[in-house]
């Protein structure tokens with residue numbers, strides 16, 4: 001970095017002075033860019049025959065959903081009733097929302113049916129419950145292929161809890177006979193699919209198309225949902241997919257298998273749309289050296305960004321300012337009472353107490369996976385629009401954290 005880091009010309013230290021530290025900051029221009037890139041690439045191959053649904057679990061701030069909606073994103077993939085509500089509040093229509101909860105309760109099933117969203121079901125037992133409602137559903141298949149940057153985000157294959165295996169195809173046909181209409185097939189193989197994963201990814205897509213056209217009887221087929229998972233670069237050496245190329249390969253497979261019936265193709269990106277727009281700003285409080293390591297201790301941690309602790313994920317961490325001190329190998333950590341509360345291990349940083357660090361790619365699975373562990377507040381969220389900062393979520397307070405506590 002040759003100059004101080006800015007977000008649309010805003011200086012991180014000034015943002016922290018104004019809104020407090022730590023702080024999530026999103027750059028609207030990057031969200032728009034990502035929406036445009038993926039919708040255009042999809043259109044280049046499928047024209048009107050495919051739509052983007054934002055997997056909003058990546059970041060559920062309603063303002064973010066609204067930006068997506070104004071920038072070509074057709075709908076939302078929601079995984080809980082609350083996500084459905086947020087999608088509706090952001091202006092998406094009921095029939096633009098897929099509801100992909102797993103192991104749904106009766107209340108959730110009834111909620112989804114009453115709201116008229118598109119149910120996506122991944123267990124035979126749940127489908128059986130839907131006979132009583134003569135429901136229309138997409139079914140989530142597990143076609144034995146899982147991809148992902150970590151086992152926890154590998155959502156296909158024998159070790160994954162998600163999806164129905166084709167060994168149950170007799171039951172699927174029986175359930176259809178009893179009045180459940182299968183209007184779509186879905187598969188999500190995993191998260192952070194990069195260029196190196198293309199062969200297995202395309203194999204999985206082909207298996208899905210084969211299931212739709214050769215393995216299952218689907219007289220009501222309207223949708224084919226190939227899930228999300230499109231990766232972004234977290235480290236320099238990583239290679240992302242060329243989406244134009246990837247979608248054109250998918251289109252070739254689509255044309256090979258869907259000769260008569262032409263179901264609408266859905267993709268459900270989460271990370272791709274929002275990861276790169278987000279930064280977690282935090283302030284260095286103390287630097288603590290022991291016999292083997294130097295720890296740079298910040299006022300944030302695993303409660304605000306759990307990906308490093310949960311998946312050993314790498315997030316680039318930079319000092320927001322150019323420094324005139326010697327670089328050193330340090331481990332950036334948080335203030336949570338857990339030894340695993342490390343945000344970046346063995347990083348080469350020029351750093352001093354009071355510096356503001358910028359943790360990059362924090363837009364996806366950052367705030368949305370955060371917690372109040374150690375009874376700490378979540379940070380505020382700021383949207384930078386036209387080079388101006390807007391609060392889109394206030395910092396939590398102790399009153400907020402204790403609001404549901406009943407003192408005996």
Ligand SMILES: Cc1ncc(COP(=O)(O)O)c(C=O)c1O
Pocket residue numbers: 055058077100155188190191192227228229230268269270271272364
């Ligand atoms: C069903 C489903 N669709 C879409 C996604 C979004 O994945 P990503 O953020 O990698 O695009 C997920 C993520 O876990 C998912 O489970």
